[in-house]
Amino acid sequence: MHAWEQIQQTIEFIELHLDEDLNIENLAKMASLSPFYYQRLFSRLVKKPVAEYVKLRRMAKATESLLQKNKRILDIALELGFTSHEHFSxxxxxxxxxxxxxxxxNAQTLNRMTKPQLLLHYTLIDEGVPLITDGIVLEINRQKLVxxxxxIGLVKKMPVQFVEGLGTKSGIDPLDTLWRDFHHKKTSELYLxxxxxxxxxxxxxxxxxxxxYFAGSESHLANVPQGYETWQMPAGNYIVCTFEAEDFEVLVMDALYKTQQYIFKTWLPKHKLKTAAFCAERYKSHTPTTTSMEIWLQIQD
Structure with a gap:
């Protein structure tokens, strides 16, 4: 068993036992490592210390449970292993x-700690061969845009740290506000x-x-209304990664982050391919029924 597989084994165990007192010594024993080396390896691969990871995964689960209005906050706290309402809050x-x-x-989209799938850092798939892992199905192909x-849409200036923190940092998602604003204006002002x-x-x-970051819709409007921006996807050869998830929230949060990590940190470097300095996420729609999307990257010679 590879070292990353030993850590993944404990990640899966943690996920199933978030309501329990998780002991470092027991997790290390499960990974066949000393507590010292287990914690070092876990932090290197997951980008968080064990205790902080457990806390952030509990918080991620809490954001889902709190949407169930029939459940008391105290009951949610106890289900996630907290000793009191105050401790949880x-x-x-x-x-x-x-x-x-x-x-x-006032529920809103929150960035949160995702459960890592370390296999994505060590598995290389061929073009046209689907990869199925942890509720995500992805496939990479080439397409030519003639x-x-x-x-047309709206643009927001974002700090680079936002991208660096995806999947590990927690907080309000600023891009959700941009998309909500665009969807409000899409039909009322742009008549799309x-x-x-x-x-x-x-x-x-x-x-x-x-x-x-540009959020927009395909359009052939001759005149661009004030306050809007345009973006052109150039003709050329593209790497297109299609991926699916169980629902829209998982798709745009966990699956999108993991797919981008796989493409940029594993797949493209291994294939020695360079792409243009933009990453395009193409959606059929932004509705709760949408479960698949694509990432388009233009190949550079």
Whole structure:
């Protein structure tokens, strides 16, 4: 068994026992490592110390449970291994900047710690061969875009740390606000069809501490209304990664993050491919019924 598999084994155990007192010595024994080396290896692979990871996974589960309005906050706290309502609320506010009651009253999309799937760092698939892991199905192919596609939407300037913290940092998702704003204006101001294909694009800013994120829909409007931006997907050869998840929230939170990590840190380097300085996320729609999407990366010679 590889070292990463030993750590993954304990990650799976943690996920099933978040309501229990998880002991470092027992986890290390499960991984056949000393407590010292287990904690070092866990932190290196997961990017968080064991205790902090457990806390953040409990908080991630809490964001789901709190949406069930028929469950008392105290019951949720006890289910997740907290000793009191106060202890749970303090940890939730430290993590997300709001209390469980505030979140329940005004639920919004929160970035949260995802459960790692370390296999994605060590497995290389061929083009056209699907990879199925941890509720995600992804497949990578090449496509040629003969003509450029044009989109209209809104742009937000984002700190680079936002990308670096995806999957490990917790807090309010600023891009959710951008998408909500765009969807509100899409039909009321741009008069675009709800079914028009949508795209989210990350591309460089002249200030390297930031990047731009464009949220928009395919459009052929001759005149661009004030306050909106356009973005063109250039013609050319592309790497296209299609992936699916069990529901829309898992798709745009966990699956999108893990797929991007796999493409940029494993698949592209191993295939010695370089791509243009933008990453395009293509959505059929942003509805709760959407369970698949694509990442488009233009190949550079």
């Amino acid at each position: 303090r940890n939730f506010k430290e993590t997300f900047g709001m209390t469980p009651a505030q979140y329940r009253k 003509k450029p596609k044009h989109f 069809n709800d079914s028009s294909q949508e795209i989210g694009v990350s591309y460089p800013c002249s200030d390297t501490r930031y990047f731009y």
